[in-house]
Amino acid sequence: xxxxHATAKRLLLIAIxxxxxxxxxxxWMQRSGKENGPLRLYGNIEIREVQLAFRQxxxxxxxxxxxxxxxxxxxxxxALDARPYREALAASEAxxxxxxxxxxxxxxxxxxxxxxxxxxxxxxxxAAANDAERNYRRQSGLLxxxxxxxxTVDAARTAHDRAAAAVKSAQAxxxxxxxxxxxxxxxxxxxxxxxxxxxxxxxxxxxxxTELLAPSAGTVIARVREPGSMVASQxxxxxxxxxxxxxxxxxxxxxxxxxxAPGTRVRVHSDSSAKAYPGRIxxxxxxxxxxxxxxxxxxxxxxxxxxxxxxxxxxxxALRQGMPVTVEVDTQADAVPRVEGS
Numbered sequence: 001x002x003x004x005h006a007t008a009k010r011l012l013l014i015a016i017x018x019x020x021x022x023x024x025x026x027x028w029m030q031r032s033g034k035e036n037g038p039l040r041l042y043g044n045i046e047i048r049e050v051q052l053a054f055r056q057x058x059x060x061x062x063x064x065x066x067x068x069x070x071x072x073x074x075x076x077x078x079a080l081d082a083r084p085y086r087e088a089l090a091a092s093e094a095x096x097x098x099x100x101x102x103x104x105x106x107x108x109x110x111x112x113x114x115x116x117x118x119x120x121x122x123x124x125x126x127a128a129a130n131d132a133e134r135n136y137r138r139q140s141g142l143l144x145x146x147x148x149x150x151x152t153v154d155a156a157r158t159a160h161d162r163a164a165a166a167v168k169s170a171q172a173x174x175x176x177x178x179x180x181x182x183x184x185x186x187x188x189x190x191x192x193x194x195x196x197x198x199x200x201x202x203x204x205x206x207x208x209x210t211e212l213l214a215p216s217a218g219t220v221i222a223r224v225r226e227p228g229s230m231v232a233s234q235x236x237x238x239x240x241x242x243x244x245x246x247x248x249x250x251x252x253x254x255x256x257x258x259x260x261a262p263g264t265r266v267r268v269h270s271d272s273s274a275k276a277y278p279g280r281i282x283x284x285x286x287x288x289x290x291x292x293x294x295x296x297x298x299x300x301x302x303x304x305x306x307x308x309x310x311x312x313x314x315x316x317x318a319l320r321q322g323m324p325v326t327v328e329v330d331t332q333a334d335a336v337p338r339v340e341g342s
Contacts, residue, residue, distance in 0.1 A: 039259055039329040043250025043310070045270075047321045049221070052238040053231075054080060055209040060229045060237070067223050071214045071240070078225075078237050080210040089207050092200035099193040106189045122170035129163035136160040218242040246315035248279070250327050251305035254288065260329055266310055269326045273318060281329075283309040
């Protein structure tokens, strides 16, 4: 009985070992197939939207598109009443012309006629000064003989000094007329012209801003204003859904993080059609987060995942904002090396 008991015990241990090895092999094969086969991720379509607004306030004169209309890049979508801005630009142009004329006058100096006039004024001052000097000498000579009084001599001296001062003033005026204006005056004139030109450029920019252009191709999803409405600057007029780029917001679990990398090629499927959209992984978040409820996956909700963004190469109108999609990553085709310890 003891031999039979020992034999049965050995057979039992061998059976347990075989079963354990079989289970280990099975799980190893399952894990190996999971790691080496296609990786399936789940996410939603993301399409960028732009809130279009005028940079200037005013009255809306035209709204060219309705909701649902497709627009091309650069299309004229809306316009303000531009009359106040055209008038402001015309006033700025006039200020520039005045500043240009003043600067030209400073740079050119006085006209030849004005220089001639300054020279003649100096000649007159010199003649008057000579006459005043002769009269002063004559009166001074008569004072000793009593033929002239001290008052008369003093008056002649005053006239002589006044005439000499007039000569100096006329000489300075002729020098200024000949040499032109000072460099400081010319610099001030140049600064006034530059300020006028800057104001004109601002007025031209404001006039251009009365037209609202589409930044890129897209579809109008909201028309907020109507012609005749008064709008402030930065008030939304249209909401535009851009045609491109189209992204997929998806999540990958930490065990599969080492199987993907930026640039990995993928295929995107939706429930509405059998078409597969080629794309690539463009971004993987460096920060972990809990799986959001919008992710339709069979894994536990409490697992930590990493957000990633898939860029679809050739999107079409069938892909819409928020649409749930499946992302298939062929890790074998991309040959993404697995990071040890990931």
